[in-house]
Structures are given as structure tokens and as C-alpha cells.
Amino acid sequence: MSAEISPVAFQKSAELSQSSPTRVSNEFIANKIGRGIGHAFRTAVGEGLAIPGAIALPTFAYHLRDMVAPIATVSSNLAASAPNLPFLQDAATFIASSAGAHPYITSAVGYASWMLGNEIGWAGAKNAGPIERNLYTGIKIAAPILAGVGAFTQAPWAIPLAAGLSVASTALAMRHRA
């Protein structure tokens, strides 16, 4: 292999070097505009999944006990208190109707949606500052632990706490969705 650089290769290299700032600049704008829409979508979908996951999570932690009635109550209350959030209403209706009939399925779906929602929601909230990012992460970690403990001890605050923490983390993520 010759150590000399061919004129074509040199020209190509020069072209690449010259066009690089232009290309990166154009990509910057394209990514920024695209990311705004993408982040909003990912956050809304992700957190939309995380909320029903949080409501159903205690059944995963302790689904053999009778947690069906509190789940249905909290789901209905949440749906009634948030008429402007269609995804929450749909999720609450789904959980309330399926919790009695299929506790195992509800548990599994709830846990999966909680995990998936966290991941996707977080991807949409990446542009939050470090303090809020840590707070978000802290809430996300604390919610299932507290909900699980509450469910095992049959504490009445288990489901409202899990749902409340999930709503709080959603509010944090949605603040930075653009």
C-alpha cells in the first residue's frame, strides 16, 4: 500500500473536513426540532404507562391478598379527578375492571408498564436539570419499594402512595418534555 495520499482521497478528506461544520450545524437544528416532538411523545406515552403501573404495582407485590377493592376505588377516584387525562381514565378503567377477574395478569401488566413507563418517560425527560433528574429517579425508585412494603403490610396508604408518587414523577417529567 502506498504511503502517498491520492489526490482524490486528499480532495475527499478536504471536502469532508470543510463540510463537517455545515453538516453538524444542520443536524443540530434538525435534531432539536425533532427531539422536541419526540421527547413530548415519549414522555407522555412513557408516563402514561407508568401511572397504571403504579396503581397495579401493589398487586404484583402481594397479589394473593384482597387488594382488589382498594385498587378499584383508587383507580375510579383518579379517573374522576383527572378528566383531562384520557390515558389515565382508560388505564384506570382497565385496571378497575380487570383487577378482580385477572389479578395475576393485572399484576404482570402493571409491573411491566411501570418499568417500561419509567424507561420511556425518562428518555423524554432527559433535558431536566440535575436536581430534578435526581429527584425524578429517587421518586421512581422509592415508589415501588414503598408500595410493595405497604401492600405486604396491607397498609391502606399503599396504593394511594404509589399512585401519588407516580403522578409526582410524571409532573416532573412533563415539565421537561419539550
Place this chain on the structure above:
Amino acid sequence: MDQNPLDYLKQILNIIGYEDDMEKFAQEFLTMCMAQASAKVLSNLSPNAQKEIQEKLKKAKDQSEITTVLSEYQNITEYNNILQQITQENFEEYIEEIMPTLTPVQKERLLEFLSPKRRREDSNL
């Protein structure tokens, strides 16, 4: 950025050897910042006010019309502060992105242009 932001951006594009339409890029950059600022202001309003304002903003054709619409609902000083903050953040992020692609000469010229000393001299003119 005390001077006209459009000119300021075009000067930077000139330094880095931007080869496409500089005017278009600078306009897009600033429009993006305005859109982000508008979205942030909107998110602080009530749902009813948001619907109303969105309808009006759809009809707005430029920054002055956007400013007029927003001023009906929101303290315009707050909007301007948010716009300034967002523009600053986007600008810093942009500079970080392009810096590795520059030649040593371009880097030196850009850093000199961005230096506080140079900005002070400009503002004294």
C-alpha cells in the same frame, strides 16, 4: 448577545465556514428558540387559556404577532426572560456540538469572537 442575534449568528457561521444558506440557518435557529419559549410560557397557563392562545398563535405570522398574543395572557417580561434563557442554552449547546468539527484556525477565531473582552469592545462601539 447584546447585538442583533441574527447578525451575531451569521458572523459565527461565517467564522466556522458554514456553506449553506446562513440567513436561513440563523432564522431557523431563532425560530426554534421562540417556539420553545412559547411552549414553556403556554405550559404555565390554565387549560382554557392554553386552548385560546393556541388558536391565536396559529394565526400569528412573526415574532411581533406572537409577542402581542402572548402579552394578552402572560407578563411579556417573563416571556422575554424565558426566550433569552432558552436561546443562551441552545447557543451554548450548538457551540459545543460544532467545536470538534472545526480546524485549529477556525477554533481560534471563534473563541476570540466569543471572548468576553471582544464582547466588551463590541458593546463600547
